[in-house]
Amino acid sequence: MKVTPLTSPSNPLLKHIRGLQQRSFRDKSRQFLIEGPKVIAEALSAGIEIKDVVISQSYWQSGTIAHELNFNRLSLVEDKLFAELITTESSCGVLAVAHQPAENESSLFASSPALVVIAENIQDPGNLGTIIRTSLAAEASGIILTKGTVDPYNPKVVRSAAGALFKLPLITGLTIDESIKLVKNHQLQVLACCQGASQLYWDANLKLPTALVFGNEGQGFKAETRELCDGEIAIPMSAKSESLNVAMATGIILFAAVQQRRPENQS
Amino acid sequence: MKVTPLTSPSNPLLKHIRGLQQRSFRDKSRQFLIEGPKVIAEALSAGIEIKDVVISQSYWQSGTIAHELNFNRLSLVEDKLFAELITTESSCGVLAVAHQPAENESSLFASSPALVVIAENIQDPGNLGTIIRTSLAAEASGIILTKGTVDPYNPKVVRSAAGALFKLPLITGLTIDESIKLVKNHQLQVLACCQGASQLYWDANLKLPTALVFGNEGQGFKAETRELCDGEIAIPMSAKSESLNVAMATGIILFAAVQQRRPENQS
Numbered sequence: 001m002k003v004t005p006l007t008s009p010s011n012p013l014l015k016h017i018r019g020l021q022q023r024s025f026r027d028k029s030r031q032f033l034i035e036g037p038k039v040i041a042e043a044l045s046a047g048i049e050i051k052d053v054v055i056s057q058s059y060w061q062s063g064t065i066a067h068e069l070n071f072n073r074l075s076l077v078e079d080k081l082f083a084e085l086i087t088t089e090s091s092c093g094v095l096a097v098a099h100q101p102a103e104n105e106s107s108l109f110a111s112s113p114a115l116v117v118i119a120e121n122i123q124d125p126g127n128l129g130t131i132i133r134t135s136l137a138a139e140a141s142g143i144i145l146t147k148g149t150v151d152p153y154n155p156k157v158v159r160s161a162a163g164a165l166f167k168l169p170l171i172t173g174l175t176i177d178e179s180i181k182l183v184k185n186h187q188l189q190v191l192a193c194c195q196g197a198s199q200l201y202w203d204a205n206l207k208l209p210t211a212l213v214f215g216n217e218g219q220g221f222k223a224e225t226r227e228l229c230d231g232e233i234a235i236p237m238s239a240k241s242e243s244l245n246v247a248m249a250t251g252i253i254l255f256a257a258v259q260q261r262r263p264e265n266q267s
Numbered sequence: 268m269k270v271t272p273l274t275s276p277s278n279p280l281l282k283h284i285r286g287l288q289q290r291s292f293r294d295k296s297r298q299f300l301i302e303g304p305k306v307i308a309e310a311l312s313a314g315i316e317i318k319d320v321v322i323s324q325s326y327w328q329s330g331t332i333a334h335e336l337n338f339n340r341l342s343l344v345e346d347k348l349f350a351e352l353i354t355t356e357s358s359c360g361v362l363a364v365a366h367q368p369a370e371n372e373s374s375l376f377a378s379s380p381a382l383v384v385i386a387e388n389i390q391d392p393g394n395l396g397t398i399i400r401t402s403l404a405a406e407a408s409g410i411i412l413t414k415g416t417v418d419p420y421n422p423k424v425v426r427s428a429a430g431a432l433f434k435l436p437l438i439t440g441l442t443i444d445e446s447i448k449l450v451k452n453h454q455l456q457v458l459a460c461c462q463g464a465s466q467l468y469w470d471a472n473l474k475l476p477t478a479l480v481f482g483n484e485g486q487g488f489k490a491e492t493r494e495l496c497d498g499e500i501a502i503p504m505s506a507k508s509e510s511l512n513v514a515m516a517t518g519i520i521l522f523a524a525v526q527q528r529r530p531e532n533q534s
């Protein structure tokens with residue numbers, strides 16, 4: 001293994017990494033950052049192509065470098081310089097530059113009956129990460145992130161999705177109208193999940209091929225979006241409670257689908 | 268309304284506030300901090316006694332001070348000084364010092380059939396806040412936080428619980444053994460929620476008076492804790508998925524109880 005110490009903040013690789021903290025540069029280069037040994041190992045095992053790995057001095061000295069990260073080529077930087085490369089916890093000690101995997105629309109519908117999550121205009125990276133992680137756990141077939149939604153390759157999303165980002169089919173760049181059209185073309189029912197809908201989620205038939213639409217944390221959906229959907233479902237809540245977190249709402253409804261689809265319910 | 272400018276970092280109130288960032292001082296004084304106008308308004312409407320309110324210069328100048336915060340006495344500090352008082356987002360501009368409400372064991376069992384959450388050794392403030400917020404939404408009767416669990420009056424918990432902290436009966440300071448004994452004395456069944464349990468959560472009878480025990484993010488429970496419970500339930504998960512966030516698991520199981528207990532299921 002070759003370890004190259006990088007000492008100048010203006011080193012091209014370090015400049016490239018700092019650039020990847022910005023969405024515009026991630027979109028242009030189709031690369032992204034993965035922070036922490038655990039998520040990097042998940043990426044590798046999912047076949048994500050890693051371009052470069054940078055480790056901090058103290059991580060290197062600790063001797064705990066994970067077997068999975070035994071690359072031919074590592075770059076080593078001082079802790080202070082490393083902290084500038086990282087957007088979550090600088091203590092993680094290891095950072096990878098990776099290529100964004102290609103998107104493939106048909107992969108969204110590969111499992112049957114399909115269960116697709118449409119994340120419309122979700123803003124909080126932690127929420128999106130949790131939605132991705134939970135969608136994988138609930139065996140959703142895939143997730144569509146509409147144009148207004150936070151970038152799934154934002155380092156905070158990558159971290160909070162905890163590896164699920166690399167295993168769940170994912171499409172970006174469509175508007176909400178295009179997203180709904182796409183899933184309808186594949187014969188999915190489209191249900192908008194929103195407070196105040198008259199149908200409760202457990203009364204919907206989630207055994208059917210289904211797309212669940214979850215909206216922005218504060219604003220929910222536009223009326224026009226709701227009209228494009230086949231129906232609306234709500235989670236009933238205590239009158240004392242103002243709202244549920246959108247990631248939590250996603251998990252509750254996805255697992256209601258898991259429950260409805262359990263083997264002993266198939267006939 | 269009287270507005271008192273505080274300019275010295277060593278002002279007794281500002282020292283008191285910085286002290287309240289530490290659990291030991293919160294425990295001793297039985298006071299805590301509430302950050303942001305929205306959560307302060309929630310606290311007031313829930314009858315929490317507010318002792319002092321501090322606002323930042325720029326918040327004061329913005330003229331957006333909420334009606335609910337129209338106290339007789341406000342302290343005003345420079346933005347830079349304000350930032351040192353706040354542990355979450357310093358942009359919130361307003362901070363209150365409040366008295367911790369008294370705990371009352373019997374309030375945990377006031378609703379029938381009881382549905383109590385036992386949070387055992389939960390470490391992440393965001394997780395605990397989400398568990399509290401979701402428990403209120405699901406009409407849980409109350410929550411027990413065992414001794415090892417993060418302080419519910421940690422400012423980050425206060426913020427992420429989004430007001431629910433003030434509306435949900437809550438008990439702290441018991442060990443896990445004492446917590447289980449307490450709920451068993453009130454004739455609740457005690458179910459440990461853990462990965463790998465043979466019973467799935469939807470097969471448990473959650474219409475019965477029930478306590479649900481959720482364990483530490485990384486370690487789960489000790490074997491002795493599981494032995495004290497009446498049963499164990501699991502959330503089935505995709506083989507590709509490593510785990511669910513503990514707050515998410517809490518929400519999924521609590522809403523399964525809501526679904527089982529819905530009016531048309533009562534006979």
